[in-house]
Amino acid sequence: MTDAQIEALRRGAEAPVLAGSADLDAVADDLNEAFRTDPQFCWFLRDDAGREAARLRFMKMLVKEVALPTGEVSRPPGGGAVSIWISSQALGPNSLMQELRMFPTILGATGLGRIDRLAAMRKAMDALHPMDRPHAYLWFLGVRPEAQGLGVGSRMLKAGLAKVDAKGLPAYLESSSEANVPLYRRHGFEVMQEFRARADAPPAWAMWREPRAAV
Numbered sequence: 001m002t003d004a005q006i007e008a009l010r011r012g013a014e015a016p017v018l019a020g021s022a023d024l025d026a027v028a029d030d031l032n033e034a035f036r037t038d039p040q041f042c043w044f045l046r047d048d049a050g051r052e053a054a055r056l057r058f059m060k061m062l063v064k065e066v067a068l069p070t071g072e073v074s075r076p077p078g079g080g081a082v083s084i085w086i087s088s089q090a091l092g093p094n095s096l097m098q099e100l101r102m103f104p105t106i107l108g109a110t111g112l113g114r115i116d117r118l119a120a121m122r123k124a125m126d127a128l129h130p131m132d133r134p135h136a137y138l139w140f141l142g143v144r145p146e147a148q149g150l151g152v153g154s155r156m157l158k159a160g161l162a163k164v165d166a167k168g169l170p171a172y173l174e175s176s177s178e179a180n181v182p183l184y185r186r187h188g189f190e191v192m193q194e195f196r197a198r199a200d201a202p203p204a205w206a207m208w209r210e211p212r213a214a215v
Helices: 003-014 021-034 039-044 051-070 096-110 115-128 152-166 178-186
Strands: 071-075 081-087 136-143 171-175 190-195 204-209
Touching: 003 152, 021 051, 021 071, 021 081, 021 136, 039 115, 051 071, 051 081, 051 096, 051 136, 071 152, 081 152, 096 115, 115 190, 136 152, 152 178, 171 178, 178 190, 178 204
Parallel strands: 136 171
Antiparallel strands: 071 081, 081 136, 171 204, 190 204
């Protein structure tokens, strides 16, 4: 990306726009690039030549089946970063039909040898997620690698939290990378618990943020 493109991305991240079904491919591609080296994804995704294509299909499935129908998918007008917020009241077990639709893509992403890893991660996340109080759940926040470390994610997060604070809601997330924990702390999140899906899994951090008064 050129300096001008990065600056445009930074400005766009301050006022992200809602993505719709027409943006599905672009959103999935941005998430695929953003999480290419993510420790959790590297742990449960198949470890062969099919990984790259499988990750993209997996991201597209998550956006199509879960994010767009139940959440708020935001991105800078020109793309390059994505945030996905879901109300806790919209969370819950997937329907049998939805699980059946998603299963071939999930199996293709993990392979038979690693599907138990994804199942363990889902179980651990569900067990820790506090559901006794309405809140906004930051399911994904991703920035393309060439724009990481330039304040894009921070601007996206600030814009999203402004909406959350306007509703008087707390917020929750899981950070899959220790490097991102300080970013979330700067925006008011605190670590509730460090956890692993299994003994051989990389660590993750469950984080909570109390609402702040709008300024």
